[in-house]
Amino acid sequence: MNEDKIEHTSSPSIETVFASSNIPENSIEDPVVGEVSNTYPVAPSAPSGETIKILLLGETGVGKSTFINAFANYHKYNTLAIAESSEPVVLMPVSFVITTGNDFAEHIVQFGDINDSHDEDFHHAGQSVTQHCKSYTFDINHSDGKKLCIIDTPGFYDTRGMEQDDYNMQHILDYIKDVNCVDFICVLFKPNDTRLSIFYRSCFTQLLSVLHRNSVNNIIFCFTNSRSTFYSPGDTAPLIKKMLTQVSLVNIPFKKDNVFCFDSESFRYLVALHNRIPFDHLDKEEYEKSWIHSVSQANRLIQYICDNFDDS
Secondary structure, eight states, rough: OOOOOHHHHHHHBBBOEEEEOOOOOOOTTTTOEEEEEEEEBBOOOOOOTOOOEEEEEEEEEEEEHHHHHHHHHHHHHHSHHHEEEEEEBBBOOEEEEEEEEETTTEEEEEEGGGGOTTTBOOOTTTTTTOOEEEEEEOOOTTTTTTTEEEEEEOOOOOOOHHHHHHHHHHHHHHHHHHOOOOSSEEEEOOTTOSSSOOOHHHHHHHHHHHBBBGGGGGGGEEEEGGGGGTSSOOOOOHHHHHHOOOOOOOOOOSGGGGGGEOHHHHHHHHHHHHHTTOHHHHHHHHHHHHHHHHHHHHHHHHHHHHHHHHHH
């Protein structure tokens, strides 16, 4: 697991994989908002060495970009101790505020060149950091040489309103068409939500109206920050089940096999350490446990998509 092949950028402080926007020429400047009738393919079974493509969806603020960064590190480093002694894998720049000490002193934690990220917006709260779809591809150390491509997408339920959400959805559909196929759809949630926004219902309805009907078998659900809910979906689980029933999507499985609970805070802790932010011993113990659990979930997710990709 520690022998992953990771491509390096010219910056010595960031270890990254191949990233690509692959944006159609007219998909950003002139989006077509409204009803979509085209059907986009879901990839069939492919020969050894093929790339498995996962479309990552979620509300603004759910932590998609952080999840991708964290997932890459969980896959590369089995333990937090190994990660601490190594350079973090940062696929996209990181910026967040952390408080420490009795006076809750604020520290701005950054990793990577935020000023060089022209496609992301780190400065407007409530707006999606990811402005355009971008794919991140890396080896998953599978015996047949398959690679994993995670497609990051703009968040929905944007503070700029429904028009922006329509814009983002059309951009995602254009991007799917451009990359030709999607193997899995991963929907990201926070545990213990008291309600689900209308975005999720609209998202499932629109996507499944244009994707192949077999794609319902390749939808997975991931949860961030699940340490607070004992690494479970918490109160969000019954809301998802109810939503799937209401929109007549009961054929989409929602069970342990295709549900994965992570805690991205351990990755933020790792980045904070590299910014020389002090933590006490009890904090470290908690994040070590969180890291171990998240590594097991990352391994289980990779095994799940490889098994189901082979069976598709």
